[in-house]
Amino acid sequence: MRLIMLGPPGAGKGTQAQRLVERYSIPQLSTGEMLRAAVANGTGIGRGAKAIMDRGEFVPDDVVSHMVSDRIDQEDCRRGFILDGFPRTVAQAEALTAMLDQKGVKLDAVIELKVNPATLIERMEKRVADTLAAGGTVRSDDNPDTFATRLDEYRQKTAPLLNYYRRRGELVEVDGMQGMDIVARDIASVLAKVDSN
Template sequence: MRLILLGPPGAGKGTQAQRLVERHGIPQLSTGDMLRAAVANGTEIGKRAKAIMDAGQLVSDAIVNQIVSDRIDEADCRKGFILDGFPRTVAQAEALTEMLAQKGQKLDAVIELKVDEAALVERMKKRVADTVAAGGSVRGDDNPESFAKRLDEYRQKTAPLSAYYRETGELVTIDGMQDMDTVTAEIEEILAKAN
């Protein structure tokens, strides 16, 4: 099972990905984690990425695409994977489609969690209040201003992926405002139909 979860920050992608990891025994592949691992392991592509990051520059799509491709080839991805934070742009989505085709694979599903953005801000405020009440530490970007910027960046850069995957016929949309168990059940239904 190879899938992408789309949706703005706070939509519940992380929670649903963890449930899928536990239920299906497939890894959640985070772009940030993959980049750090490639650098830490001193792979050829990791060395190139490290030099770029050390210079304070953004890693190019070509390098990110190669890191993703290498990671997908690892043994724990044989049964599938959940992509987290990749693709972020239509160009990366096109590269992913081509990359998978070269490996004789394709995506089984692209699932978008549709949410009400105003409700997301309230959800974020509640999460912060609950975390503080429990004595936990709050993420530095868990405030209304930072969250609004993250939502705006999502709308500008990542939201066009919805249109791309709608055109390819791969996009399935779920109401992400439902309770977590209902969202999980709907994702499982989609995956059952895909296999």
């Protein structure tokens, strides 16, 4: 199963992707996590990306595309993968389509979690509060100003992806405002239809 999860920051993409990881035994390829690991490890990509990420802006396409291509080539992606946080722009989507075509790989579905943007701020604040209450560390980009910038970036750059994948017949919309279990059930129902084709 080869999937892309789309939706604005805080929509629940990571949560639902983790459930799909368990169901299909495929890795979740989160570009955000890959980049944060690069920052934590002080790699060249990490050092360059840190300042950009702290401002809530996107890391350049060529850097992210190269990182994703290398990751898809790894052994654990042979049975499939879930892309979370990539592509973010139509240009990235076109590059991904070309890359997958070159590898002889086809996407099974692009899942959009549809949510109310006003609710996302509440979700982010709750995630921060829960993380702090559990004694965890809050991500540097989890604050209201940076989060608003990330939402604006999503609306401007990522939302056009929906039309791109809709035209390709790969987009599936799921109501992300429901409870986590109901969203997971709806995604499973959609993928069962894809899997049977």
